[in-house]
Amino acid sequence: MANKTLIIVESPTKAKTISKFLGTDFTIKSSYGHIRDLPKNNRKAIDIAEGFIPHYEISKGKEKIVSEIGELAKKADKVLLATDPDREGEAIAWHIKEACGLKNPKRIIFHEITENAIKEAINSPRDIDENLRKAQEARRVLDRLVGYDLSGLIWKKVRYGLSAGRVQSPALRIIMEKEREIRAFVPENYWVLTGKFETEKKDTIILTCEKEPTDERETNQILEIGRSNAWRITEIKQSETTRSPRAPFTTSTLQQTASSRLGYSPSRTMSIAQKLYEQGLITYMRTDSMTISKEALPIIHSEIEKIYGKEYLEPREYKTKSKSAQEAHEAIRPTKIGKKIAGSSDDQVKLYKLIWERTISSQMADAKIFKTKVSANIAEKELIPNFSVIGSITAFPGWLAADKEAQGEEIQIPKLAEGEALKLLNLDSQDKQTEPPGRYTEAGLVKELEKREIGRPSTYASIIKTINDRGYVTKEGKTLHPTDTGEVVSDFLEKYFAQYISDSFTAEMENKLDAIADGKERYEEMLKDFYGPFSKDVKSKDKIEKITNLGEADPDIKCPVCGGRMVIKLSKNGKFLSCANFPKCAGARKMDGAIMEGPKETGEICPECKTGKLVEREGRFGKFISCNNYPKCKFIKKSPEEEAKAKTGVKCPKCSDGEIVERRGRFGPFYSCSNYPKCDFAMNSKPTGKICELCKSLMMEGTKTIPERCSNKLCANHNPHKLDK
Numbered sequence: 053m054a055n056k057t058l059i060i061v062e063s064p065t066k067a068k069t070i071s072k073f074l075g076t077d078f079t080i081k082s083s084y085g086h087i088r089d090l091p092k093n094n095r096k097a098i099d100i101a102e103g104f105i106p107h108y109e110i111s112k113g114k115e116k117i118v119s120e121i122g123e124l125a126k127k128a129d130k131v132l133l134a135t136d137p138d139r140e141g142e143a144i145a146w147h148i149k150e151a152c153g154l155k156n157p158k159r160i161i162f163h164e165i166t167e168n169a170i171k172e173a174i175n176s177p178r179d180i181d182e183n184l185r186k187a188q189e190a191r192r193v194l195d196r197l198v199g200y201d202l203s204g205l206i207w208k209k210v211r212y213g214l215s216a217g218r219v220q221s222p223a224l225r226i227i228m229e230k231e232r233e234i235r236a237f238v239p240e241n242y243w244v245l246t247g248k249f250e251t252e253k254k255d256t257i258i259l260t261c262e263k264e265p266t267d268e269r270e271t272n273q274i275l276e277i278g279r280s281n282a283w284r285i286t287e288i289k290q291s292e293t294t295r296s297p298r299a300p301f302t303t304s305t306l307q308q309t310a311s312s313r314l315g316y317s318p319s320r321t322m323s324i325a326q327k328l329y330e331q332g333l334i335t336y337m338r339t340d341s342m343t344i345s346k347e348a349l350p351i352i353h354s355e356i357e358k359i360y361g362k363e364y365l366e367p368r369e370y371k372t373k374s375k376s377a378q379e380a381h382e383a384i385r386p387t388k389i390g391k392k393i394a395g396s397s398d399d400q401v402k403l404y405k406l407i408w409e410r411t412i413s414s415q416m417a418d419a420k421i422f423k424t425k426v427s428a429n430i431a432e433k434e435l436i437p438n439f440s441v442i443g444s445i446t447a448f449p450g451w452l453a454a455d456k457e458a459q460g461e462e463i464q465i466p467k468l469a470e471g472e473a474l475k476l477l478n479l480d481s482q483d484k485q486t487e488p489p490g491r492y493t494e495a496g497l498v499k500e501l502e503k504r505e506i507g508r509p510s511t512y513a514s515i516i517k518t519i520n521d522r523g524y525v526t527k528e529g530k531t532l533h534p535t536d537t538g539e540v541v542s543d544f545l546e547k548y549f550a551q552y553i554s555d556s557f558t559a560e561m562e563n564k565l566d567a568i569a570d571g572k573e574r575y576e577e578m579l580k581d582f583y584g585p586f587s588k589d590v591k592s593k594d595k596i597e598k599i600t601n602l603g604e605a606d607p608d609i610k611c612p613v614c615g616g617r618m619v620i621k622l623s624k625n626g627k628f629l630s631c632a633n634f635p636k637c638a639g640a641r642k643m644d645g646a647i648m649e650g651p652k653e654t655g656e657i658c659p660e661c662k663t664g665k666l667v668e669r670e671g672r673f674g675k676f677i678s679c680n681n682y683p684k685c686k687f688i689k690k691s692p693e694e695e696a697k698a699k700t701g702v703k704c705p706k707c708s709d710g711e712i713v714e715r716r717g718r719f720g721p722f723y724s725c726s727n728y729p730k731c732d733f734a735m736n737s738k739p740t741g742k743i744c745e746l747c748k749s750l751m752m753e754g755t756k757t758i759p760e761r762c763s764n765k766l767c768a769n770h771n772p773h774k775l776d777k
């Protein structure tokens with residue numbers, strides 16, 4: 053029998069693409085993403101005292117894949133781990149090796165899924181790179197420790213359920229800093245003056261005053277002098293400028309351009325790009341390199357000659373400031389530049405087009421643009437500022453031929469001569485106000501994170517997604533607005549943990565992770581150096597007072613119930629005004645002063661904790677009834693419709709009176725008697741209505757492979773697949 057090789061990848065699409073290039077001697081198996089992770093429970097997750105040793109768990113539902121890979125590996129002569137070519141891919145490869153008990157598997161690396169790249173990679177396997185996978189482990193452990201400790205403190209000091217994180221919090225801070233700039237901004241008035249003129253050849257031309265006065269008197273003076281005098285052209289200045297193409301896409305510039313041109317969020321862009329990559333259409337999409345491989349360049353160059361002609365070609369090299377030479381990737385480019393259109397969905401086709409245009413244009417000649425500046429003034433003495441216009445005409449499009457959207461609007465200017473008289477048709481002013489600085493778009497924030505060196509190609513998209521998911525920012529149109537909650541959390545962290553969420557600290561941590569990847573720093577030392585002082589700092593904040601209110605309300609606004617003073621507080625839905633006598637008085641208003649209906653008591657006692665009272669509250673999805681002991685008791689009463697849906701129609705076998713109904717518990721749905729708390733019968737899965745032939749207990753729904761099983765754990769029919777048939 054011939055040698056058999058098992059190749060393991062993390063995605064089924066990738067497996068399918070690779071299998072097209074390889075013969076029957078190869079088996080390609082997908083792990084369907086991560087197979088292990090840190091457990092949710094923090095105490096079990098990381099053994100800090102023993103040197104920050106993480107204890108991983110097989111992810112839920114992955115047990116089958118793990119044993120399948122183990123079985124396949126036993127039958128293979130050689131095992132190759134072909135996960136993605138970065139630290140995360142290295143870590144997944146290592147996890148697969150550990151979890152599946154692989155003996156001496158090899159690692160192969162490729163940056164594009166093409167026949168050549170795959171075959172070359174198979175011919176040069178290496179061992180798993182311990183430095184790379186350790187760097188990834190350090191990031192995971194670091195983020196877990198910081199997130200856990202900071203979030204825990206915020207729960208105690210600000211509000212239950214909030215979160216903070218090592219990289220999400222600096223990003224939120226950057227957004228808040230801009231917000232404060234906007235609030236502090238004082239708009240100024242200014243005037244824009246425009247004149248419409250007729251030339252000697254009867255063409256019309258519009259000129260704008262080069263000075264924008266901030267004073268109305270000066271504006272009126274210019275208008276008056278301009279309207280009562282003859283005009284002439286004082287100068288015509290011609291110049292030629294060039295525009296150079298931009299470097300091929302990195303992760304960050306791809307996200308920025310896809311956001312501004314296609315309106316895609318960074319995480320959407322990444323998932324589309326991943327699909328293109330897995331189909332073998334583009335090179336790996338997580339990269340900060342601007343380099344195009346020596347093999348790809350000549351093909352791109354001849355494609356440019358073929359489509360546009362020789363004069364459009366200009367071979368260029370782009371310098372990458374990438375830090376870890378070890379992971380030197382390539383820029384994002386099509387694997388086959390001859391393919392102008394590719395992708396299996398509308399999204400993919402659009403993103404591919406963007407990548408194709410950027411790759412091609414990056415190797416093309418500069419665009420040449422002729423500029424003409426026409427200046428005019430009154431004929432006599434130049435008592436007022438010049439009025440002018442700048443025309444621009446593309447003399448040679450160069451790279452703009454491949455990237456038409458990058459071309460600005462052309463402004464044509466009629467033929468004119470210096471000294472030529474102009475006939476004023478009208479002269480007007482428009483009063484305007486200076487604008488505050490703009491809020492960040494998602495693309496702008498990615499650019500800012502990259503500039504400040506916080507975050508990496510693998511993290512930009514997830515940082516933005518996290519602050520969105522946490523409700524710390526909302527996207528309005530294209531811009532990110534901080535929410536009340538986001539502001540309170542950022543204020544808290546900036547006050548007490550300024551150092552840890554600073555640019556310099558965050559960038560330094562990224563550098564240290566790079567150093568681990570390069571083998572220049574040790575995992576345990578790096579974490580110890582950080583975590584010792586950090587955890588001490590967190591503990592020292594244990595005594596600070598809980599932030600119960602965010603300041604006084606306008607003294608004219610009184611409590612709608614008792615007429616007392618009101619204070620600003622933070623609820624799940626943002627800021628509101630609460631009676632200062634809370635909890636004695638529950639009076640509340642919205643920030644605009646409108647009265648808020650407080651929770652109304654229904655008169656029932658909570659069936660779960662038996663001490664709380666049920667109250668009606670207003671939630672995001674309308675009114676609901678819950679226990680006033682929340683968050684200690686999480687009981688939520690079902691509406692009549694939900695109640696009807698929860699019915700199973702199966703009689704309770706214990707009291708023979710109640711019916712089994714679905715309930716929601718902390719660990720998901722479970723099924724119990726409708727006579728609860730009088731009858732305590734309960735089971736884990738939905739009863740099917742049938743009775744067990746062996747023990748007469750209720751039968752219940754099973755798993756995919758065992759459709760039905762006995763609810764009695766001691767009955768042999770609980771595991772019917774093990775019964776002798």
Ligand SMILES: [Zn+2]
Binds near residue numbers: 613614615632637639
């Ligand atoms: Zn009150």
Ligand SMILES: [Zn+2]
Binds near residue numbers: 658661680686687
């Ligand atoms: Zn309760």
Ligand SMILES: [Zn+2]
Binds near residue numbers: 704706708709726732
């Ligand atoms: Zn019962």
Ligand SMILES: [Zn+2]
Binds near residue numbers: 764
């Ligand atoms: Zn049974």
